Amino acid sequence: MNFPSAERLFRLVISGPAMAGLLVCAAGAQSVDRAHVEEVLRGLNRGHGGGQVAVSPDGKQLAWIAGGRGGGEILVAPIDDLKKTQHVTAATKPDQHCSENDLTWEPDSKALAFFSDCASSDGQHDLYLSRVDGTPAKRLTQLKGYVHEAAFSPDGSKIAFLYVAGATRPAGALAAMKLPSGVIGEDGVEVQRVAYADAAAATPADATLATPANLHAYEYDWAPDSKGFAYVAAAPPGENNWWVAKLYTQTLGSEPKAVLAPAEVAGALHGLQIAVPRWSPDGKTIAFIGGLMSDQGSTGGDVWIVSAQGGAPRDLTAGRPTSPAWVEWSGNDYLFVSELAGGNNQLIRLHLQGDRTGDGAVTFGSPIFSIPGSVGDGRWSHSLSSTADHSMFVFEASTFEKAPEIYGAKPGTVMSSGLDGVMQLSHLNDGVEPAWGKAVSLSWKNDNFRVQGWLLLPKDYDPNKRYPLIVEVHGGPASAVQAAWGGRGGLSATAFSALGYFVLEPNPRGSFGQGEDFTKANRKDFGYGDLQDILKGVDTVLAKYPVDPNRVGITGWSYGGFMTMFAVTQTNRFKAAVAGAGISNWQSYYGENSIDQWMIPYFGASVYDDPAVYARESAINFIKNVKTPTLVVVGDRDGECPAPQSYEFWHALRDEHVPTQLVIYPNEGHGFVNPEHRRDVMDRAVEWFAKYLPAGEGSENQAGANR
Structure with a gap:
């Protein structure tokens, strides 16, 4: 479902060509040295991306x-x-x-x-x-529409890709939704299909559409004989139905066959999500990632396998305390698996013996590499590029300390620590130093879980001073903060560090990296166990570092925006908050968003069947508890976390006389694309935190006076 433009809600317009149409409600934050902030932001992405x-x-x-x-x-x-x-x-x-x-x-x-x-x-x-x-x-082609994910057929004769003919926007829920008109959910629905072109085409031509118009395809893999595909697909609309997608096989020119429907199988995969289908070289089986995934493209779960003819799927990594995200076959008996393990990205090789889909043995090799940073080849989540014989994997990697470079890893070599264990192939950023403070991986215990997170120290950190702390909660919730170079998104942890803050980026229950039980641990419990994980993380920081407990703030985007909104209704420990694209009322949200299918696996039922579980986790129902000054920002065409959710929270805070401000950005979806808007979000967040928990106040005595 799409939503009315924010201009129907409010009409206060900021002047100026770059920010024309930007809508702000309420007034508030003191000004800071924006020239200095701009200088810091420019320095975050120094080096070659x-x-x-x-x-x-x-x-x-x-x-x-x-x-x-x-x-x-x-x-x-x-x-x-x-x-x-x-x-x-x-x-x-x-x-x-x-x-x-x-x-x-x-x-x-x-x-x-x-x-x-x-x-x-x-x-x-x-x-x-x-x-x-x-x-x-x-x-080779003469297309009109959105295209991505090109791949040669194994015989080299064709090149496939995902294609939305006549597209008005990129596929997926992150892009700005179309303005509503016509019959909602029926008119103007755009379908992504697997298409292909002749690699030897003499003149540019339109694509050949392989998959049917009644299935929205998300990911695919060529059949080993180059005569068809395995793909994950669902009925349109595509941005909503990924969460109920099935696995199909299809020979070119024939009808598709559903070989796996998670909603219909018994066991651990029932009702969950599937991604990254990979056909074995002999054509007999298909491996894939299956698990609880809150967002298309943010992949994690277990490695599963199913017969290409259909049947019961088998979990190959059940109980493994990691989150596999990408797989690739090496022969018919080995799978290379790229996975998140705590704060590390690692590559392992999995050996299948005997009956692959039955009770054959599964063994795991030692990590080929394990890197405390971000790793990938730029295609899918955690994907790697490999030679045909899998004697080398190539990828780009970065950490908080090391700017992006291209690396290679060879299975069978001895793994050492971090990036020292892989071959550095490029030297694009030699000598480039980070503009922010040192990063530390922390872990702490809460309930029966070991929780991991990243702590950024302030730039030019002086242990004799007390500092403010900003907690930045990631989106998802099925995602994880990974160490990476540069500023990411509109709310940048590295920018806050560069401006003199401690920044804690926790991976609480519900995150990837600790196995499926950990990822599933916040079902029907949003804002409770995960918030306690975060607060224990704050306690851990306070016990180890000179942080002023009276200058602790919280921020986040998407699920992190919800956690920000909910946290300030549950505790007064946070003295300032910035909620990006958040959710304040799960009950109204269910009927407003464009992706309601994701909610059933988490809440267990629709809001109409179990309104109590939605009410229990809605910040708006605890609004009387809020004392924390809160800045709220969102895009006016956000289909994942619609603007009315932010408006509702701001409106309630205003009525409760809590300092607040709402900023709505025109023509933006869930992921902002306008760099001026992304920068403005950061500018406003810096101003908000500068007012309510200023950085750089110096000595123990000064900090003590603030308590």
């Missing part, structure tokens, strides 16, 4: 995108000397600038396919093929 990386199947060449994940310049070089780069592009003129992305190597390593908007005046991407020999790239 990366996009996708892709090693050629023969292991001799590496392709990568310079300029970011949204698309940039494609470079190719011998893997043993990345300085010998050549530029691969669809551009036909020396001064032509194109956005290019989604790299995929031909199986014989002789060609590279990618998407480019070089032939378009409106940003439309088409599929191109480069022989990586200096000759111009060849255009």
